[in-house]
Amino acid sequence: xxxxxxxxxxxxxxxxxxxxxxxxxxxxxxxxxxxxxxxxxxxxxxxxxxxxxxxxxxxxxxxxxxxxxxxxxxxxxxxxxxxxxxxxxxxxxxxxxxxxxxxxxxxxxxxxxxxxxxxxxxxxxxxxxxxxxxxxxxxxxxxxxxxxxxxxxxxxxxxxxxxxxxxxxxxxxxxxxxxxxxxxxxxxxxxxxxxxxxxxxxxxx
Amino acid sequence: xxxxxxxxxxxxxxxxxxxxxxxxxxxxxxxxxxxxxxxxxxxxxxxxxxxxxxxxxxxxxxxxxxxxxxxxxxxxxxxxxxxxxxxxxxxxxxxxxxxxxxxxxxxxxxxxxxxxxxxxxxxxxxxxxxxxxxxxxxxxxxxxxxxxxxxxxxxxxxxxxxxxxxxxxxxxxxxxxxxxxxxxxxxxxxxxxxxxxxxxxxxxxxxxxxxxxxxxxxxxxxxxxxxxxxxxxxxxxxxxxxxxxxxxxxxxxxxxxxxxxxxxxxxxxxxxxxxx
Numbered sequence: 391x392x393x394x395x396x397x398x399x400x401x402x403x404x405x406x407x408x409x410x411x412x413x414x415x416x417x418x419x420x421x422x423x424x425x426x427x428x429x430x431x432x433x434x435x436x437x438x439x440x441x442x443x444x445x446x447x448x449x450x451x452x453x454x455x456x457x458x459x460x461x462x463x464x465x466x467x468x469x470x471x472x473x474x475x476x477x478x479x480x481x482x483x484x485x486x487x488x489x490x491x492x493x494x495x496x497x498x499x500x501x502x503x504x505x506x507x508x509x510x511x512x513x514x515x516x517x518x519x520x521x522x523x524x525x526x527x528x529x530x531x532x533x534x535x536x537x538x539x540x541x542x543x544x545x546x547x548x549x550x551x552x553x554x555x556x557x558x559x560x561x562x563x564x565x566x567x568x569x570x571x572x573x574x575x576x577x578x579x580x581x582x583x584x585x586x587x588x589x590x591x592x593x594x595x
Numbered sequence: 596x597x598x599x600x601x602x603x604x605x606x607x608x609x610x611x612x613x614x615x616x617x618x619x620x621x622x623x624x625x626x627x628x629x630x631x632x633x634x635x636x637x638x639x640x641x642x643x644x645x646x647x648x649x650x651x652x653x654x655x656x657x658x659x660x661x662x663x664x665x666x667x668x669x670x671x672x673x674x675x676x677x678x679x680x681x682x683x684x685x686x687x688x689x690x691x692x693x694x695x696x697x698x699x700x701x702x703x704x705x706x707x708x709x710x711x712x713x714x715x716x717x718x719x720x721x722x723x724x725x726x727x728x729x730x731x732x733x734x735x736x737x738x739x740x741x742x743x744x745x746x747x748x749x750x751x752x753x754x755x756x757x758x759x760x761x762x763x764x765x766x767x768x769x770x771x772x773x774x775x776x777x778x779x780x781x782x783x784x785x786x787x788x789x790x791x792x793x794x795x796x797x798x799x800x801x802x803x804x805x806x807x808x809x810x811x812x813x814x815x816x817x818x819x820x821x822x823x824x825x826x827x828x829x830x831x832x833x834x835x836x837x838x839x840x841x842x843x844x845x846x847x848x849x850x851x852x853x854x855x856x857x858x859x860x861x862x863x864x865x866x867x868x869x870x871x
Binding site for chain 2: 391392393394396434437438445482485486487488489490491492493494496513515516517518519520521523533534537542543545551552554555556558559562574583584585586587588589590591
């Protein structure tokens with residue numbers, strides 16, 4: 391069994407018109423046993439930038455601490471707000487530094503540019519190879535199911551409401567077929583005015 | 596302490612160890628492997644990359660698919676990397692390695708151009724790449740085609756992850772290279788003009804994209820002439836197009852998803868601060 395599916399969990403991000411959605415499931419398991427049902431894999435880095443960390447949970451925690459440390463240093467010495475692209479490059483470099491002894495976590499970045507509100511989403515592999523498409527990205531145990539369903543649910547230039555529905559329905563479909571993810575989901579909708587955090591109704595098994 | 600003093604204190608703090616690799620997790624990861632845990636799949640470019648020289652210039656091209664196992668991880672991945680204005684590198688192998696190696700090469704070459712006041716040469720790019728790759732004994736999985744035009748003329752080099760380099764007139768690399776090289780071997784002629792070379796590279800890429808699972812989606816081309824460089828792409832060949840969508844759209848009415856809990860995070864409005 392791969393380390394990447396030891397704890398289970400899925401994160402999905404979709405981009406719309408001046409908005410992005412990032413969704414996470416809530417299960418934390420140890421192989422087939424569910425240990426906790428309130429484990430969010432999405433973390434707030436700054437107002438409009440969120441990061442998702444799927445994979446091995448203890449590495450995800452370590453990487454999150456390293457990300458927050460570097461983000462703090464960046465803001466102190468550059469004296470400006472962090473753009474999502476910059477954060478992604480920072481995480482990519484952090485992961486690549488551990489190229490030959492990697493952290494078993496796949497980071498995902500979603501956010502809006504603090505000034506222009508241009509949406510940005512990207513996913514990485516464990517050693518920091520950035521994939522930044524304009525539509526959607528997914529990481530974690532449900533990645534394969536998500537990529538397929540998002541391909542039909544995603545449309546060009548969705549507004550925040552449509553984007554939320556598409557993201558929520560996509561992750562619900564993935565949870566139907568992924569045994570390692572589930573126990574509810576949380577969807578963050580980031581717009582230029584606010585962030586809406588919605589816990590959606592899902593099957594609880 | 597004044598603001599500048601504290602800022603300098605921050606500057607002095609070590610962000611990373613000068614870009615070197617950290618081997619902190621190796622022992623743990625090896626132990627985990629011995630316990631029977633499979634290592635994660637890395638994104639590989641699993642590529643078709645092609646280059647051919649013609650009378651006075653060079654055409655290079657790549658497909659745009661990145662794979663992780665059988666999953667298409669990225670449909671529009673950029674595999675034609677710019678090193679300088681007139682030197683480009685196409686990469687096959689581990690995607691993260693390629694991104695980082697080409698990033699390192701382009702910054703080193705730019706610094707060199709600024710220090711010497713001369714345009715960098717293709718052979719310099721090739722030597723920097725091979726020395727880095729040889730240092731790491733093939734563990735950095737970057738297979739490169741480095742090509743460009745410099746004051747000594749057009750050049751094309753193939754560089755493997757072990758640090759072996761070869762000077763070539765035409766070359767193909769990656770998992771789709773078997774299909775591509777057969778097209779090149781059949782049709783390549785010395786002294787072609789630009790249009791012929793471009794068509795040949797495109798045909799070779801098409802062969803790779805249809806014959807190899809790990810190649811496809813679209814192609815990017817770069818034509819390097821002595822006076823200027825033209826980048827073309829992404830070009831989607833007909834056989835890579837998604838069938839016309841039927842008149843059907845999956846659109847959910849707002850409110851279709853049952854929401855259990857809702858929370859709104861408002862942004863703090865910071866007034867009169869020198870951000871950005």
